[in-house]
Amino acid sequence: MGKVGIIGVGQSAFVRGYPGSIRELAFEGFREAMKDAGIATKDIGASVICSSPEYDKQRSPAGVLAEYLGLTPQPTFYVETLCSSSSTGVKLAYSLVKSGLHDVVAVVGFQKMSEISSAESQERMGRGADIQWESPFGTMMPAYYALHARGHFAKYGTTSDDLALIRVKAATYGQINEKAVYRKPVTFDMFSDPENPMSGPVASPLRVGDCCANADGSSCVIIANEEKCKAFSKKPVWILGIGAASTAVNMAGRDIFSGLTVGMQAGEQAYKMAGVTPKDIDVAEVHDCFTIAEMMAYENLGFAKPGEGKDLIRSKETYKEGSIPVNVDGGLLSKGHPIGATGGSQIRTIVLQLRGEAGPMQVKDPEIGLVHNIGGVGLYGNVTILGR
Amino acid sequence: MAKKEKEIDVRFSKFGTVSFTSTTKVNDFMDRLEQGKVSGNRCKDCGKVYFPPRADCHNCLGNNMEWFDVTGKGRLVTFSKLEYAPVGFENDIPYSIALLDFGDYKVFGRLAGDIPENEIKVGMEMKVVRNELPNGQLNYVFQKA
Numbered sequence: 161m162g163k164v165g166i167i168g169v170g171q172s173a174f175v176r177g178y179p180g181s182i183r184e185l186a187f188e189g190f191r192e193a194m195k196d197a198g199i200a201t202k203d204i205g206a207s208v209i210c211s212s213p214e215y216d217k218q219r220s221p222a223g224v225l226a227e228y229l230g231l232t233p234q235p236t237f238y239v240e241t242l243c244s245s246s247s248t249g250v251k252l253a254y255s256l257v258k259s260g261l262h263d264v265v266a267v268v269g270f271q272k273m274s275e276i277s278s279a280e281s282q283e284r285m286g287r288g289a290d291i292q293w294e295s296p297f298g299t300m301m302p303a304y305y306a307l308h309a310r311g312h313f314a315k316y317g318t319t320s321d322d323l324a325l326i327r328v329k330a331a332t333y334g335q336i337n338e339k340a341v342y343r344k345p346v347t348f349d350m351f352s353d354p355e356n357p358m359s360g361p362v363a364s365p366l367r368v369g370d371c372c373a374n375a376d377g378s379s380c381v382i383i384a385n386e387e388k389c390k391a392f393s394k395k396p397v398w399i400l401g402i403g404a405a406s407t408a409v410n411m412a413g414r415d416i417f418s419g420l421t422v423g424m425q426a427g428e429q430a431y432k433m434a435g436v437t438p439k440d441i442d443v444a445e446v447h448d449c450f451t452i453a454e455m456m457a458y459e460n461l462g463f464a465k466p467g468e469g470k471d472l473i474r475s476k477e478t479y480k481e482g483s484i485p486v487n488v489d490g491g492l493l494s495k496g497h498p499i500g501a502t503g504g505s506q507i508r509t510i511v512l513q514l515r516g517e518a519g520p521m522q523v524k525d526p527e528i529g530l531v532h533n534i535g536g537v538g539l540y541g542n543v544t545i546l547g548r
Numbered sequence: 549m550a551k552k553e554k555e556i557d558v559r560f561s562k563f564g565t566v567s568f569t570s571t572t573k574v575n576d577f578m579d580r581l582e583q584g585k586v587s588g589n590r591c592k593d594c595g596k597v598y599f600p601p602r603a604d605c606h607n608c609l610g611n612n613m614e615w616f617d618v619t620g621k622g623r624l625v626t627f628s629k630l631e632y633a634p635v636g637f638e639n640d641i642p643y644s645i646a647l648l649d650f651g652d653y654k655v656f657g658r659l660a661g662d663i664p665e666n667e668i669k670v671g672m673e674m675k676v677v678r679n680e681l682p683n684g685q686l687n688y689v690f691q692k693a
Binding site for chain 1: 560563564565566567568569572599600625626627628629630631632633634635636637640643644645647653654655656657658670671685687
């Protein structure tokens with residue numbers, strides 16, 4: 161069987177309060193990916209639509225979006241794994257193409273989080289966890305990741321200062337990413353200034369600056385078989401490895417609070433399938449919904465040994481010029497995190513990097529890139545390895 | 549019996565500041581909590597222990613469960629103090645969520661509100677106690693053992 165590759169990528173700008181409907185929002189990422197691929201809607205055999213449905217007023221968005229994107233009468237369906245929905249969509253599209261069912265599949269991720277208020281949004285985020293046994297205690301996403309930050313601090317001596325360094329790195333690149341929602345500089349000193357919003361408490365030990373922002377956005381990744389890749393694209397990017405895993409939703413069902421098992425397992429699967437090791441990765445996008453999530457990803461993906469993620473950021477090895485550049489598009493922390501669009505946006509970044517088209521964010525001549533996308537509090541893990 | 553309207557068992561709607569679940573096959577958890585007991589359960593067929601309790605055993609696929617009470621001391625695995633809260637929990641702020649490890653199982657819940665912050669340390673021993681909330685709802689909290 162032949163290879164499966166990516167022939168087009170696109171994303172909307174990630175913004176607060178997108179002035180349009182979800183179908184219009186989705187069209188923005190789709191348009192960019194279609195122009196990038198240079199294909200027509202008739203060339204697409206099926207579409208996979210990805211979002212987190214609790215933000216949508218539209219019931220069953222797949223049909224509505226497929227119609228607006230001009231992808232009828234081809235089959236379409238809806239995929240959801242919270243924040244990793246569009247990475248899961250890419251995995252399914254890979255399977256649809258690899259199986260021979262379809263030659264070309266469009267994966268469209270979107271989220272219009274501003275359909276509801278920030279407080280309502282927080283309530284829904286908490287319900288991404290165990291609503292029967294945990295939500296009644298008043299849980300929310302930052303607090304769950306804060307439990308992991310506390311676990312990491314206790315086990316490895318990591319500090320809030322180390323986490324602040326991750327946010328400073330994100331902002332370094334967010335400033336030069338024209339699609340990012342947060343484009344202002346962030347300095348280390350802001351975290352020790354009680355007057356600065358970055359230092360404000362959210363859920364100890366996490367502060368405002370440790371958290372990514374809600375945003376509206378869309379992304380699109382167009383997947384094709386080897387023949388179509390070669391026919392349509394001068395620079396196809398190949399999917400070399402895919403891994404995915406799940407775990408207990410309830411914190412009581414977990415054994416580790418200094419890492420995410422789904423990240424480790426998805427990573428191991430993807431490395432094995434691609435036949436590469438962490439040392440072979442030239443550029444990576446990891447799921448930094450919170451600074452601690454990026455810290456754990458360094459270790460869970462083998463970029464650093466357990467407990468040594470802090471050394472990686474202290475020595476700036478994850479900056480663009482470092483040994484393993486991570487999130488040099490600003491990450492979720494600066495780009496914003498429109499749940500269903502995030503995975504596709506991460507994949508877009510790595511595809512552009514591998515093609516040498518990442519502009520001011522370009523890493524020097526990368527050959528293999530990795531995308532790590534987590535759903536919920538380490539509930540779903542997805543790792544995708546791409547190569548030229 | 550056929551004519552009588554079936555009553556829905558909504559005991560679980562009393563769990564926590566805001567409960568998102570009213571009906572569950574382990575509703576007896578709430579009766580036990582009313583009596584001051586925080587309970588998990590165990591599969592009588594294969595012995596697998598569960599907290600939180602569940603109606604079905606995924607280990608042997610049975611549903612022959614028996615209750616046990618969480619007693620003794622657990623070790624504090626991790627915790628976080630919330631300064632913001634989801635909708636419905638605003639009046640509880642600040643509060644801390646936490647996890648205790650009892651060896652065979654772990655329990656997720658809240659720290660008691662009266663523990664001085666500088667006395668809370670990962671690894672410390674704590675116990676679980678029933679707690680009545682100002683709005684009349686019930687949960688459980690962790691106190692220093």
